[in-house]
Amino acid sequence: MLSPLPPLYALRAFDAAALCGSFTRAALMLHVTPGAISRHIRTLEENFHCQLFLRNGPAVELTDAGRILASQLRNGFATLESACEAFRTTRHGLRLKAPSTLTLNWLLNILKIFVEENSTPEVHVSSVWMDVDHVDFYQEPFDCAILLGNGQFGEQTVSQLLFKECLAPVCAPGLLEKAQHNISACELIHPSPDRRDWRRWLKGSPFELTLDISKGKVFDTLEQGNQAAAGGFGVSVGDVALSIPALESGLLVMPFTRTIETGDGYYLVWPSDSPKQQGIETLCAFLLGHIPDISTCVK
Structure with a gap:
């Protein structure tokens, strides 16, 4: 049996943070607070039992595990974004x-x-x-x-x-x-x-x-x-x-x-x-x- 997926909003927050290289910029991108981004990342780290970002004050950096997850998630979100855009342009x-x-x-x-x-x-x-x-x-x-x-x-x-x-x-x-x-x-x-x-x-x-x-x-x-x-x-x-x-x-x-x-x-x-x-x-x-x-x- 497959393990339950982490919350989609947490995955989306991680994807945005990985793209932006910053919790603050990710928060602006998703129209939430930096604290919300940080909480979502912690939820994923607890779910996966590994550290995804190295935190040094306001600066954050992906760990090796974080880079692997970011690459795979980006492909998945790109597919979702493409499907949604195709639906918007062709539903009529x-x-x-x-x-x-x-x-x-x-x-x-x-x-x-x-x-x-x-x-x-x-x-x-x-x-x-x-x-x-x-x-x-x-x-x-x-x-x-x-x-x-x-x-x-x-x-x-x-x-x-x-x-x-x-x-x-x-x-x-x-x-x-x-x-x-x-x-x-x-x-x-x-x-x-x-x-x-x-x-x-x-x-x-x-x-x-x-x-x-x-x-x-x-x-x-x-x-x-x-x-x-x-x-x-x-x-x-x-x-x-x-x-x-x-x-x-x-x-x-x-x-x-x-x-x-x-x-x-x-x-x-x-x-x-x-x-x-x-x-x-x-x-x-x-x-x-x-x-x-x-x-x-x-x-």
Whole structure:
């Protein structure tokens, strides 16, 4: 069993005294008397059975034990201060977690329009790389998240499908003809270490038995795969919806018209007991009205 914690106000007084190097300045910082600071320090010294400060009249100096405690407490109070400040600045807004590729290629533009058309809620987006998209609303500081998956994101969550994942090969215009005539002669680019995207696109295609997906360059994200493909380093598999900016600008082209839906999709996810339900529903409705249109890319 853990020992009871000392009083928080005593720990705060010690932290202030350690920062200021003076009981008097610590008292001014916390709006109490120097005598109160001294009493709080004595409470801690009795609790920990060691001396935390060397006292020489008005001058005080941390002991070795005091320096160790001060360092560890400062980290703890810094975390508390950061959490409180984050709460103050975001309690009237929505803290949104989203995958980095989706954020760069769709979400940032959509949120810019959202801000122009809506005064509330204020959305604070955190772009995060995730090997497998997930969120823990009870451990992470988010009110909602956009995640790639099958719609099952754990108990006590609600999810709304925004758009489905649709894959197709992409390459630089200079590789278009070569890829169309002999894709086996092209370097493959894998946007994930498990090479699942090529495997899924090839299943049932004329190339399924002839294309060796054990070879090629391997990256961590679709965005990295697309950038390598745009640089002419090979043919990647891209999510068509998230490749629209590169396709429309001509950085990438699609050598084949065949696209496949993976069965996964991008979902807006939030806790079922969220106190910010109204703001989340406002954001959700807006996102559903601005989903990527892949029809202009798939001929």
